[in-house]
Amino acid sequence: xxxxxxxxxxxxxxxxxxxxxxxxxDLKPEEDIxxxxxxxxxxxxxxxxxxxxxxxxxxxxxxxxxDNFRSxxxxxxxxxxxxxxxxxxxxx
Amino acid sequence: MRLELTAEQRAARDExxxxxxxxxxxxxxxxxxxxxxxxELVGKLRERGYLGSLLPAELGGRGLDMITYGLLTEEIGxxxxxxxxxxxxxxxxxxxxxxxxxxxxxxxxxxxxxxxxILGAFALSxxxxxxDANSVETTAVQEGGPEGDWVLxxxxxxxxxxxxxxxxxxxxxxxxxxxxxxxxxxxxxxxPGLTVTPLHGxxxxxxxxxxxxxxxxxxxxxxxxxxxxxSGVTHVASYTLEQGRxxxxxxxxxxxxxxxxxxxxxxxxxxxxGVPLIRHQLVSALLADMIVNVRAARLLCxxxxxxxxxxxxxxxxxxxxxxxxxxxxxxxxxxxxxQIHGANGCSEEYPVGRxxxxxxxxxxxxxxxxIQQISIPRFPFTEL
Numbered sequence: 001x002x003x004x005x006x007x008x009x010x011x012x013x014x015x016x017x018x019x020x021x022x023x024x025x026d027l028k029p030e031e032d033i034x035x036x037x038x039x040x041x042x043x044x045x046x047x048x049x050x051x052x053x054x055x056x057x058x059x060x061x062x063x064x065x066x067d068n069f070r071s072x073x074x075x076x077x078x079x080x081x082x083x084x085x086x087x088x089x090x091x092x
Numbered sequence: 093m094r095l096e097l098t099a100e101q102r103a104a105r106d107e108x109x110x111x112x113x114x115x116x117x118x119x120x121x122x123x124x125x126x127x128x129x130x131x132e133l134v135g136k137l138r139e140r141g142y143l144g145s146l147l148p149a150e151l152g153g154r155g156l157d158m159i160t161y162g163l164l165t166e167e168i169g170x171x172x173x174x175x176x177x178x179x180x181x182x183x184x185x186x187x188x189x190x191x192x193x194x195x196x197x198x199x200x201x202x203x204x205x206x207x208x209x210i211l212g213a214f215a216l217s218x219x220x221x222x223x224d225a226n227s228v229e230t231t232a233v234q235e236g237g238p239e240g241d242w243v244l245x246x247x248x249x250x251x252x253x254x255x256x257x258x259x260x261x262x263x264x265x266x267x268x269x270x271x272x273x274x275x276x277x278x279x280x281x282x283x284p285g286l287t288v289t290p291l292h293g294x295x296x297x298x299x300x301x302x303x304x305x306x307x308x309x310x311x312x313x314x315x316x317x318x319x320x321x322x323s324g325v326t327h328v329a330s331y332t333l334e335q336g337r338x339x340x341x342x343x344x345x346x347x348x349x350x351x352x353x354x355x356x357x358x359x360x361x362x363x364x365x366g367v368p369l370i371r372h373q374l375v376s377a378l379l380a381d382m383i384v385n386v387r388a389a390r391l392l393c394x395x396x397x398x399x400x401x402x403x404x405x406x407x408x409x410x411x412x413x414x415x416x417x418x419x420x421x422x423x424x425x426x427x428x429x430x431q432i433h434g435a436n437g438c439s440e441e442y443p444v445g446r447x448x449x450x451x452x453x454x455x456x457x458x459x460x461x462x463i464q465q466i467s468i469p470r471f472p473f474t475e476l
Contacts, residue, residue, distance in 0.1 A: 020472035042330055044326040044327055045408060046409075046471075048327070049408070050405035053403045061319060064327055
């Protein structure tokens with residue numbers, strides 16, 4: 001239950017951020033933002049900066065696969081994986 | 093809201109200003125004519141911790157915060173844009189290795205970059221590729237499987253401080269033709285197959301030891317790849333050029349300030365029609381614009397610095413805005429500075445001619461003015 005709630009909250013934050021770039025488009029969770037034709041090199045690193053700051057994670061080189069940033073859903077899954085890993089690694 | 097530097101930042105600025113006044117500004121015209129920043133000065137920058145200054149103290153860097161780094165770049169840029177450009181490109185390489193480098197490469201190169209023991213240079217531009225970074229033609233082919241060496245072949249042009257750099261950040265394509273994936277590699281100077289040819293007759297930042305690099309089958313280990321295959325433009329260039337833009341923006345503020353300092357001094361000292369030039373209203377108008385624009389550019393740089401320090405996703409857009417405005421401001425300030433100096437402005441006896449030539453370069457490097465004009469309206473800015 002908490003996991004689903006967290007995912008929904010992350011997706012809402014990601015959508016809010018991306019909406020600044022896609023002003024006239026109601027972005028769906030699974031929609032491919034690269035296919036919409038807006039994404040360029042500046043947005044790619046802005047997305048990384050947003051995810052790192054908003055969710056307190058460090059996006060490593062191995063995570064920089066564009067597929068991890070292709071949609072709201074994909075970004076949210078990356079965040080869930082990274083925060084899950086952080087929780088597992090934390091001392092009890 | 094308080095808009096002021098901390099006591100530590102002001103003290104650091106005083107230090108940078110004193111260093112520039114003693115070690116750089118008096119010699120900059122001579123270095124410009126000789127088309128070379130001397131090795132001796134590089135040693136002094138190293139001793140002061142001005143190379144790789146953003147890297148943390150545990151690596152041997154000075155661990156400057158973003159604003160203090162900006163102040164350093166402004167003060168150095170006030171004395172000599174060629175010296176400032178050494179800081180810019182060296183720090184871009186350090187920045188890329190720190191963020192995207194393989195652990196082995198980070199361990200090997202970061203402490204040396206942090207101490208300035210080796211100099212970094214940024215090798216993206218080619219004879220046929222400038223603003224369109226995706227069109228680089230240098231190729232990278234991996235031999236011997238996923239852990240095998242990469243073989244780099246191609247030509248790089250306009251590599252700032254390429255003549256004396258020890259480590260080049262090289263942008264190449266993995267794969268053939270249009271489907272080639274932009275990817276970045278570290279190339280050491282001693283690598284067989286690398287030829288470094290000095291470039292001469294440059295208009296501005298003449299002392300920045302530009303070079304053309306010819307890579308003829310240069311072999312680098314797999315650990316010298318920086319970032320993922322295909323991430324060369326989307327991530328590595330984007331991240332690294334943002335750092336470069338930040339540095340150039342502050343350097344442009346420094347150059348604008350130098351124009352203002354020279355113009356105010358001249359306009360007060362030079363008399364025509366029985367009064368100092370500053371008493372002539374058309375000269376006064378030029379000076380007023382110079383003062384206000386340089387101050388506005390500095391505020392944009394400070395804003396970009398604060399956002400970068402807080403890792404705000406809007407930092408990229410703000411840095412573009414700062415670089416765009418500061419470079420345009422420096423060019424106008426330099427042009428007006430020469431105008432105020434009249435015939436003396438066209439003479440080597442005064443530095444403003446150098447300022448004008450250097451300012452033109454600032455409108456071209458790290459994203460030209462026109463590239464910023466295309467990009468800025470497309471990106472949202474973080475509200476205050």
